[in-house]
Amino acid sequence: MRFAPLLAAAALFAIAATPAAPAVETRIEGAGLVHDVDLLQSAYERLHPGLYRSTTPARMARDFDALRDELRGGATLAQAYMAFSRLAAQVKCGHTYTNFHNQPEAIRSALFEAGRGRVPFHFRWVDQRMIVVRAAASAPDLAPGTEVVSINGVPVREVLAALLPYTRADGANDAKRIAQLQVLGDEKYEPFDVFFALAFPAPGDMFDLVVLRPGETTPQQMRVPGLAWPERLAMRPAVREGGAPWRLDRTRSGFAVLDMPTWALYDTPWDWKAFLTDTFVQLERDHVPALVIDLRANEGGMDIGDGLLAHLIDRPVQRPFYRQLVRYRSVPADLRPHLDTWDRSFDDWGADAIPFDVRYYQLTRWHPASPGEPIAPEAPHYSGRVYVLTSATNSSATFQFAQLLHASGRGTLVGEPTGGNLRGINGSAFYFLRLPHSGIELDLPLVAQVSDSPQPDGGVAPDIVAVPDRASIAAGRDVALEAVAKDLVSHR
Incomplete structure (x- = not known):
């Protein structure tokens, strides 16, 4: 199973012309958000090759209807971003998401870079327990191995359960979802930082923690300052x-x-x-x-x-x-104005897309049919x-x-x-779908890799x-x- 040469360019693509994003506190009008949902559903149903790998058409239709109902009365940018992120995660595809890096600058600035709502430490999840790996200089009492029991009164197990529905992974691979919600300094925008700040907004710049230090049996209370985004970046490993x-x-x-x-x-x-x-x-x-x-x-x-x-x-x-399957031979004209990519040849596969069954074409552009x-x-x-x-x-x-x-x-x-996922993943070529009213972007993979034989619904052990x-x-x-x-x- 191989991807096209520019697999992860989705995370690096600079959008030349994007809709203007509303201000973070501005309430986006409900009719516009419903239009965005309609566009997203149309694009997913006509272009996404893995839409029904882990769900059914009826269940996915209900998810879209629920999203319309949620947004029909309007929403702030933060609320809309969370809602579209949750819908994308329900596809259970590791390449289908509201890509942090591909959002307009205004959204990145407002939702990912503002404020001090980042916990001042790196951590791993160990059996659903939050274990400190490294603390910022502003929280010197958080030694490695410290267990954080709660944040601002919320048990961390509840935090993890609340954030998992927003994370991306292929099929039933929940280990990937949990790994995304660790903070280890590997990402410019840490998913935990983004989703935690939006789902559990702190009343100020401080966090009230209950912690259990290594070698101790009695939890202790601790107040620590949150980090600004530049301070989070400063905790990353130095560039070689x-x-x-x-x-x-x-x-x-x-x-x-x-x-x-x-x-x-x-x-x-x-x-x-x-x-x-x-x-x-x-x-x-x-x-x-x-x-x-x-x-x-x-x-x-x-x-x-x-x-x-x-x-x-x-x-x-x-x-x-793995067979390479796509949903279309030529992109419908009404969708093209909303789709950006690095290679416009994705708009029309031409003779490289061979009819496979009533739903799919088999793509032979990069891989043979056998x-x-x-x-x-x-x-x-x-x-x-x-x-x-x-x-x-x-x-x-x-x-x-x-x-x-x-x-x-x-x-x-x-x-x-x-x-x-050993059953196959989606990727190879991408569109970057821009929703015109909210300005939110969602990555849309175009090629499904599908195994001809039964495989476990998980990764490689x-x-x-x-x-x-x-x-x-x-x-x-x-x-x-x-x-x-x-x-x-x-x-x-």
Whole structure:
């Protein structure tokens, strides 16, 4: 299952002409919002190839009717954004959402960048418990491993339950939904920050917490200041010198670690192919016995997995076959004014769209109608042991790489189950649907990858499970790397 070369350009596309977004406190007139819902329903029903993967036409129609009823009396921009986000999440597609990065500047400024409604710490969800990983300088008493029990009087389990309906994931993969609601410094706009501030607006700039510190049994109350958006950004990892987003760490005994936090390299001149070539030349020349590829923070991006695997294999590997299905051959004229994209050839697939059944066309523009050529080995070849660290964040190109590596038998997956879905995901080509009255944008994937055989409704399971817990977070231990080291000892 492969995506077109510009899979995640959806998150990077600059819109040339967009509707003006209403001011954040302005109430948007109900008739206009209902018109936006009508347009969204029309676009989804005629263009979205995965609309009914996880639901039925009748259920989806009821969801649209409920959205109309909710917005018919008008709504603020914040209320409308939340309502459209929830509707998109009901499609249960990891690429169908109100993309933070593709909203007009006015919406980004008003809803994502304003105020101080961000908790002053990074955290993970561990069995629905909010565990602090790192605190801002303004909250020094929040040590790693601290459990946050409640925020402003609301138990965090209730917070998690309230926000999950707004998160995107493929099918029943709730691990991906929960992972999105962690704050680890991986995102410019953290989904938890956005949805928590809109769903639970704080009365001021402070948060009243109930916390349980490591080693203690009695919860304590604590008041901490919220963060402004620049302060949240300041907590992110520093940008590496030279513009190289990947790093090869050879400081550990027995294995090297290739850290790949992103494959979204569309707007960089950095030569990732040359980096991989140099990396594998080094590793093979120096007889490094094992390589760990860390993808835990990497949702996806470019189709880098095939090139990476080519350096690891010594015989051709066949990709899992997924049919590429689309809903249309030519986009209806009434929808085109509302659809932006980076490639207008998506407007008309032409002869590349072959009738498949009464609902779909099979797309052959990038992939043949039957299994294509396998991935061929490529020099320099690395012959050592290979481990790939996975998490629920891996839901696009990195999910596909984990699936391919697992099927090839060339490496060992270590960590947590991936995002994505083995039944297939939607993507490859995108429209950016602009709703004219609210100004809200929704990403609309155009190609469904569909398996010919029954598959589990979930991601790829790791060969070795290694999940952070409260104790490991408090101690600053990396349980996945510990699991790799233990496995290497067992193979000596």
